Amino acid sequence: xxxxxxxxxxxxxxxxxxxxxxxxxxxxxxxxxxxxxxxxxxxxxxxxxxxxxxxxxxxxxxxxxxxxxxxxxxxxxxxxxxxxxxxxxxxxxxxxxxxxxxxxxxxxxxxxxxxxxxxxxxxxxxxxxxxxxxxxxxxxxxxxxxxxxxxxxxxxxxxxxxxxxxxxxxxxxxxxxxxxxxxxxxxxxxxxxxxxxxxxxxxxxxxxxxxxxxxxxxxxxxxxxxxxx
Amino acid sequence: xxxxxxxxxxxxxxxxxxxxxxxxxxxxxxxxxxxxxxxxxxxxxxxxxxxxxxxxxxxxxxxxxxxxxxxxxxxxxxxxxxxxxxxxxxxxxxxxxxxxxxxxxxxxxxxxxxxxxxxxxxxxxxxxxxxxxxxxxxxxxxxxxxxxxxxxxxxxxxxxxxxxxxxxxxxxxxxxxxxxxxxxxxxxxxxxxxxxxxxxxxxxxxxxxxxxxxxxxxxxxxxxxxxxxxx
Numbered sequence: 167x168x169x170x171x172x173x174x175x176x177x178x179x180x181x182x183x184x185x186x187x188x189x190x191x192x193x194x195x196x197x198x199x200x201x202x203x204x205x206x207x208x209x210x211x212x213x214x215x216x217x218x219x220x221x222x223x224x225x226x227x228x229x230x231x232x233x234x235x236x237x238x239x240x241x242x243x244x245x246x247x248x249x250x251x252x253x254x255x256x257x258x259x260x261x262x263x264x265x266x267x268x269x270x271x272x273x274x275x276x277x278x279x280x281x282x283x284x285x286x287x288x289x290x291x292x293x294x295x296x297x298x299x300x301x302x303x304x305x306x307x308x309x310x311x312x313x314x315x316x317x318x319x320x321x322x323x324x325x326x327x328x329x330x331x332x333x334x335x336x337x338x339x340x341x342x343x344x345x346x347x348x349x350x351x352x353x354x355x356x357x358x359x360x361x362x363x364x365x366x367x368x369x370x371x372x373x374x375x376x377x378x379x380x381x382x383x384x385x386x387x388x389x390x391x392x393x394x395x
Numbered sequence: 396x397x398x399x400x401x402x403x404x405x406x407x408x409x410x411x412x413x414x415x416x417x418x419x420x421x422x423x424x425x426x427x428x429x430x431x432x433x434x435x436x437x438x439x440x441x442x443x444x445x446x447x448x449x450x451x452x453x454x455x456x457x458x459x460x461x462x463x464x465x466x467x468x469x470x471x472x473x474x475x476x477x478x479x480x481x482x483x484x485x486x487x488x489x490x491x492x493x494x495x496x497x498x499x500x501x502x503x504x505x506x507x508x509x510x511x512x513x514x515x516x517x518x519x520x521x522x523x524x525x526x527x528x529x530x531x532x533x534x535x536x537x538x539x540x541x542x543x544x545x546x547x548x549x550x551x552x553x554x555x556x557x558x559x560x561x562x563x564x565x566x567x568x569x570x571x572x573x574x575x576x577x578x579x580x581x582x583x584x585x586x587x588x589x590x591x592x593x594x595x596x597x598x599x600x601x602x603x604x605x606x607x608x609x610x611x612x613x614x615x616x617x618x619x620x621x622x623x624x625x626x
Binding site for chain 1: 521522524525527528529530531535539542543544621624625
């Protein structure tokens with residue numbers, strides 16, 4: 167089952183992000199293509215998380231434009247529809263104060279998926295990410311690794327064309343990291359484009375094909391992981 | 396004084412019909428007021444938290460200020476609206492329990508709306524990136540945030556209920572303290588004390604205090620339950 171991709175490539179053309187006149191990012195000219203797993207690396211404060219939020223449309227560029235495959239521009243209302251074909255998992259999982267089941271189901275309810283279908287898909291996602299036995303538990307009572315897998319399960323049911331991950335394993339122990347990385351691999355295997363921010367060079371080598379090295383808001387290197395790192 | 400306490404205890408233990416009637420009416424009026432005020436105040440408070448519009452700051456300041464609205468002023472305003480010469484005089488609501496519900500709802504509304512706004516605003520700070528990422532509009536976020544803040548909201552509603560049950564001036568003005576019709580606990584306590592009927596006043600006072608304690612115990616219990624289950 168592959169995910170059809172309409173939002174790729176994501177093209178940055180002279181993009182700058184300078185809230186209050188202070189340039190934090192850019193100007194950036196590059197594009198994210200379908201297929202390859204992309205990792206964004208760089209020191210603290212380089213603008214990695216900002217870049218991810220710009221890609222996902224959570225932030226709007228102050229200059230330049232971001233266009234996606236079907237022509238929608240980041241500043242246009244149409245980009246909301248683009249964002250709905252993508253998903254993002256944050257460094258600290260933001261989970262609703264509800265059960266594991268209700269968290270996974272929530273995104274399908276938003277999409278207006280029929281109840282029976284939503285239940286089947288939620289069960290399948292929780293099972294795939296090893297959370298089926300925890301379905302009735304409060305999401306906030308899960309361990310860090312379980313919470314991150316739940317965030318991934320919630321993204322999974324949306325069948326995103328692009329999955330953005332902002333340092334998803336930075337707060338996890340090695341075992342939980344392995345489990346989350348395996349979950350991320352499921353997205354790639356299913357045809358989703360994976361774009362991940364990480365501080366870990368070894369993780370970047372394991373999890374990506376392409377690497378963007380960011381320093382002080384500028385992309386200083388872009389290419390195959392083996393060449394950049 | 397000892398006799399008054401003994402008499403009050405007897406009234407409570409014997410389930411005096413007049414006493415129970417007053418307590419029942421008080422609860423009916425106050426619970427109805429909380430219900431109707433909350434129907435409007437919860438979405439309004441949430442909407443003010445999520446939407447930015449011209450004059451939003453002034454609305455927030457006004458709501459916060461109205462939390463301290465003097466009950467007699469609210470009573471006077473509702474009296475003027477409902478009196479025969481007033482714009483709603485034709486409804487014939489003055490000196491009825493319905494008028495008391497209206498005035499208590501008016502007093503509760505800013506409390507529930509202001510506390511809801513603050514609670515939803517805090518939740519939105521935490522959730523907005525994730526909800527936006529999932530494709531939640533601000534309108535759709537309102538029920539989501541109200542549901543996720545449900546345990547805090549119970550405390551908010553209990554605060555509104557506490558304000559309603561403890562209020563005397565406003566319901567006296569619009570209700571008229573008519574025996575068997577609009578006489579509630581607080582107005583009865585004021586009247587019976589002035590008449591020297593301390594037994595009934597003390598019995599009602601004890602019930603009012605018990606209710607207040609129960610409300611606070613419930614608020615505490617709900618908060619603890621929320622922490623254990625979902626936080």
